[in-house]
Amino acid sequence: MDARTRILPSEPPGGGPAIAATALWGAAGGLRMQLLTEEERARLAVISSIVRFAKGEQIYRQGEAADSVFNIVCGVVKSYRVLAGEREHIAAFLFPGDLIGLMEEGNYVNSARAVTPVTAYRIPAAALKTRLQKDAEIEFHVISKVVHDLREAQRHAFLLSQHRAATKLALFLQMLENQQISRGENADEIYLPMRRSDIADYVGISIEAVSRSLRALESDGILALKNRRHIEILDRRGLAAIAMQREPRDVPARRAGQD
Amino acid sequence: MDARTRILPSEPPGGGPAIAATALWGAAGGLRMQLLTEEERARLAVISSIVRFAKGEQIYRQGEAADSVFNIVCGVVKSYRVLAGEREHIAAFLFPGDLIGLMEEGNYVNSARAVTPVTAYRIPAAALKTRLQKDAEIEFHVISKVVHDLREAQRHAFLLSQHRAATKLALFLQMLENQQISRGENADEIYLPMRRSDIADYVGISIEAVSRSLRALESDGILALKNRRHIEILDRRGLAAIAMQREPRDVPARRAGQD
């Protein structure tokens, strides 16, 4: 491994793990903030090491002994469960500032794989546990992060409870856009680092339905598919309307002159 | 209201808040354990008060200022979001030992309503925050609980990602049974404190589909619907098979002589 570790401009090199989430208490206008102080990051840095994963590389598997938690520095990771019959259910896409390594009784609950090349801090679980039990400050920030992830998981469940493919995709795109914004990235277009099949496995529809629905949204003038990995939202009102749509026959009548 | 507070035998009266979850590290065979020591419960007791809610009573509403977190002592609560058009999405059913009051930037994320009569500890959020920031021990247990809830939310999302109504119901019943067992309750029959419409709103199908699928499972000899609120599982293997079923056309062939 090369000794030189290139980190994003927003990530001061050598600063140690960084955890980002929206606050529990103070209002920050929906922005994710850096939860750890420089000092806290330094305290975590002494027990962690930098690791890299190639695109598509497995990070850990469900059921394995969970010896580490990872803090993503750059790149995108998917957390998923393997189903009978080679398809999978994706529980979450994880981005810089996120923690991965959800465990239960000492074992990983999900599998994790790098969707893009990934750089991360690897934090041994035992050392982290010791650290947490002594350090109420960091611990409080970790609670904030886990609560943030809980809200995200509930939003994912809500997305999956929708029935129409276009509605699910609209919600998915809104989630991605909001996350991009809250990470302070450019929001002119939505970046889709994952494959269509990953999107399908996250929103709970077939690959074909993903393709068809995206095309339909494009021909309705709501999106522009610039290329496979980049989408521009042309009509945010229209996208929001589709995201709030319930069953087909519920909507058509009633509210007049809203379109 | 009667001044006498009847509490379940497993809950020592006046012991203070009690939080239950499966462990992150040590293996406990899937059993939920009491996370707080007597001393920790006492420390929380000084900042909390007992409250009661009637069946169907609203506990809080999404968007309201989140001034309290609740710890259920007995009864069942549903956490939900209201959708356009009077139906709702249920994010979770909560039982004794659970915490409710998920917040974001100072406001409740979901609404909460008592499904049965409920007794709970009400813990002011500000006091809890202060307590947590000083008390690394309790804080660690709260992390364990929130992580537990995160896993539950992911399981819910997985359930919702399934397409067949019978599969969703089978997973739902398995979840309820496992939770009953891990709470140490009788597992001969599954107790359904909620209405059919609540089940529908939790598993993401119509009320009619809930009814039909339960009846179908009954006529297949997998369940016995003893009455509206009690179900007995007659064939756990069969239920598990349905819970693992993917799309209809994936399964029919292959494995012979399994029925």
Add this chain to the structure above:
DNA sequence: CGGTAATTTGAGCCGTATCAACTTTAGTGG
């Protein structure tokens, strides 16, 4: 022992999964 809410049952339609063929993209080596 009504009155009403909750649940069950029936009929028809619509959207999505599946299967299958085709097009485009990206990656590889000459």
Add this chain to the structure above:
DNA sequence: CCACTAAAGTTGATACGGCTCAAATTACCG
């Protein structure tokens, strides 16, 4: 730089499950 190949994505046809609407039935509360 381009040809070649495999992977990824798109498009079309059909079948089936669940949703909606509608009505009957059952349980619950006073």
